[in-house]
Amino acid sequence: MEILIKDIYPFFKDVMSSLNLDEQILSELLAPATTEGHADLAIPCHSLSKIMKRSPVDISEEIVSLVSDDILSIAKVSSKNGFVNISATNNYIETQISRIFKDERLGVVYDHSRTFVVDYSAPNVAKEMHVGHLRSTVIGDSIVRLLSFKGYTVYRENHIGDWGTPFGMLIEHLLDLGEDKAAKELGVGDLDSFYKQARSKFNTIDNFASRSRNRVVMLQGGDKETLRLWKILVSESMRYFNEVYSILGVLLSDSDIKGESSYHDLLPVVIDRLSKSNILVNSEGAEVVFPIKKWLNREGDEMPVIIRKGDGGYNYSATDLACIIDRTERLNCTDLIYVVGTPQKQHFEMVFDIAQMAGFLHEGHNATHVNFGSVLNQDGKILKSREGNTIKLVDLLSESISRAKEVISEKNPNLSINEKLDSAKMIGIGAVKYADLSTERTKDYVFDWDKMLSFEGNTAPYLQYAHARICSIFSKSDISSTSLYDSIFIIIDKEEELLAKRLLSFANIIEESIITFSPHKLCNYLHSLASSFASFYENCPVLKNDNKELIKSRLALCDLTGRTLKKGLELLGIDSPEKM
Numbered sequence: 001m002e003i004l005i006k007d008i009y010p011f012f013k014d015v016m017s018s019l020n021l022d023e024q025i026l027s028e029l030l031a032p033a034t035t036e037g038h039a040d041l042a043i044p045c046h047s048l049s050k051i052m053k054r055s056p057v058d059i060s061e062e063i064v065s066l067v068s069d070d071i072l073s074i075a076k077v078s079s080k081n082g083f084v085n086i087s088a089t090n091n092y093i094e095t096q097i098s099r100i101f102k103d104e105r106l107g108v109v110y111d112h113s114r115t116f117v118v119d120y121s122a123p124n125v126a127k128e129m130h131v132g133h134l135r136s137t138v139i140g141d142s143i144v145r146l147l148s149f150k151g152y153t154v155y156r157e158n159h160i161g162d163w164g165t166p167f168g169m170l171i172e173h174l175l176d177l178g179e180d181k182a183a184k185e186l187g188v189g190d191l192d193s194f195y196k197q198a199r200s201k202f203n204t205i206d207n208f209a210s211r212s213r214n215r216v217v218m219l220q221g222g223d224k225e226t227l228r229l230w231k232i233l234v235s236e237s238m239r240y241f242n243e244v245y246s247i248l249g250v251l252l253s254d255s256d257i258k259g260e261s262s263y264h265d266l267l268p269v270v271i272d273r274l275s276k277s278n279i280l281v282n283s284e285g286a287e288v289v290f291p292i293k294k295w296l297n298r299e300g301d302e303m304p305v306i307i308r309k310g311d312g313g314y315n316y317s318a319t320d321l322a323c324i325i326d327r328t329e330r331l332n333c334t335d336l337i338y339v340v341g342t343p344q345k346q347h348f349e350m351v352f353d354i355a356q357m358a359g360f361l362h363e364g365h366n367a368t369h370v371n372f373g374s375v376l377n378q379d380g381k382i383l384k385s386r387e388g389n390t391i392k393l394v395d396l397l398s399e400s401i402s403r404a405k406e407v408i409s410e411k412n413p414n415l416s417i418n419e420k421l422d423s424a425k426m427i428g429i430g431a432v433k434y435a436d437l438s439t440e441r442t443k444d445y446v447f448d449w450d451k452m453l454s455f456e457g458n459t460a461p462y463l464q465y466a467h468a469r470i471c472s473i474f475s476k477s478d479i480s481s482t483s484l485y486d487s488i489f490i491i492i493d494k495e496e497e498l499l500a501k502r503l504l505s506f507a508n509i510i511e512e513s514i515i516t517f518s519p520h521k522l523c524n525y526l527h528s529l530a531s532s533f534a535s536f537y538e539n540c541p542v543l544k545n546d547n548k549e550l551i552k553s554r555l556a557l558c559d560l561t562g563r564t565l566k567k568g569l570e571l572l573g574i575d576s577p578e579k580m
């Protein structure tokens with residue numbers, strides 16, 4: 001409870017000064033108690049022993065005796081085994097919870113001071129989106145929601161791979177197939193086979209390979225007809241990607257597309273500015289930069305970043321440098337976030353390094369590679385289809401929805417067909433997203449249908465069910481949530497105390513999830529909130545109660561829990577059905 005720390009801090013600051021101790025020591029020692037239940041906060045006095053030449057027990061007792069009695073309206077203070085233990089009083093919790101209850105933002109303080117670009121999803125044209133793109137899409141979208149809720153300005157950018165040498169062979173293959181047939185194949189999402197056919201022709205048919213090479217030159221030269229054909233590839237692929245986005249319910253739309261091709265005109269500027277900074281050197285015919293932080297190849301030689309190849313073509317790094325110029329200078333961003341898999345760690349480190357050397361990034365900027373691990377199957381291998389191909393994402397998502405339909409038909413056979421369909425979509429998609437978001441993003445996770453669709457454990461259905469249950473409490477009572485606005489909170493039982501304290505932590509968890517770009521922290525919090533709600537509901541009668549004021553207070557706690565779960569899930573990009 002950050003708020004409690006803030007409120008009791010001045011009291012202990014006074015104690016520190018009367019003990020002639022530096023205030024710094026207090027801010028280092030005062031922290032949430034390690035075992036929930038003992039106290040809310042604690043000051044371990046063991047490290048003070050050396051400075052004060054007394055036992056920790058002695059010191060903690062003295063601190064307790066020195067705290068002004070005025071603290072008693074906020075917290076109880078006691079000492080044990082060399083710790084000063086601090087616990088919020090019920091009165092304090094009641095006051096704080098009424099404040100949050102009336103706050104639409106649930107305690108989260110608004111901040112407008114930063115401007116972010118979040119680069120996420122970024123599939124490649126004419127290639128199936130793989131589960132890595134799914135992770136990027138789901139994690140990136142949640143980060144966008146968190147940052148926007150906080151109040152920051154956020155630009156979403158979908159840096160699709162829509163440029164480069166493979167487009168020569170892709171366009172030639174499109175011509176061979178005929179535009180209509182090719183569009184059909186791509187439009188239904190048969191991207192992988194289209195790509196593979198082109199690749200195999202390129203490798204086996206000489207004349208096709210040379211046609212493809214010519215085509216790249218024409219594409220780069222801006223040949224009108226070639227550009228028209230290229231656009232077909234892009235728009236048909238986008239049609240498929242948009243289908244995936246719409247099933248997933250992510251915020252990305254066509255206006256967020258800022259593919260590699262859009263940085264074309266900035267590439268010569270990159271070359272010019274790198275050379276003016278005197279960091280561009282010629283190496284075996286290519287123009288390269290050696291980053292300050294040295295990277296060695298297998299032979300132990302220093303590795304440069306190739307900006308322009310000998311044949312004049314620019315590569316991925318050059319585009320990313322142009323992209324940095326665009327984001328910092330056109331959009332005036334302070335924070336550049338790249339939600340991309342861990343294998344590109346070195347690429348981003350090198351690019352950020354060069355951008356700093358060239359002055360594209362300076363102290364006012366934060367560029368962060370928000371990396372993530374892989375999605376594995378039950379055998380611990382990268383998730384693939386049964387045939388060993390990339391899994392088609394629309395198939396995966398529709399499988400999740402149909403599995404969810406089965407689960408809820410069994411759980412709640414009384415739902416109407418429409419209710420079942422609506423909930424199945426929310427539960428199926430929520431389950432896939434949550435499985436992804438609830439794992440610490442840098443770790444790999446195992447894709448497991450049964451686990452993600454289970455109503456037990458740290459899963460989306462568990463949280464959605466807790467929310468739906470709260471909705472049903474209100475549908476059973478004749479008191480509406482709006483009439484609770486002025487409720488007076490009465491915290492008596494330990495289960496309601498714990499629930500209230502967890503509700504008070506929401507704002508802090510949002511801050512932590514944002515600072516570390518870690519939606520899994522929000523997931524863990526929502527799971528602990530839902531579990532404390534379950535024990536509250538089991539032990540503290542809400543409607544079956546003689547005390548009218550207590551009924552209102554408990555209903556208000558239910559309402560606040562429901563709103564917090566719903567908001568939390570919304571920030572993860574997950575819907576909360578009212579019935580399930």
Ligand code: ARG
Nearest residue numbers: 119122123124159160161340
């Ligand atoms: N299209 C790339 C891929 O599929 C990801 C692009 C990430 N964004 C960036 N600015 N490099 O690997």
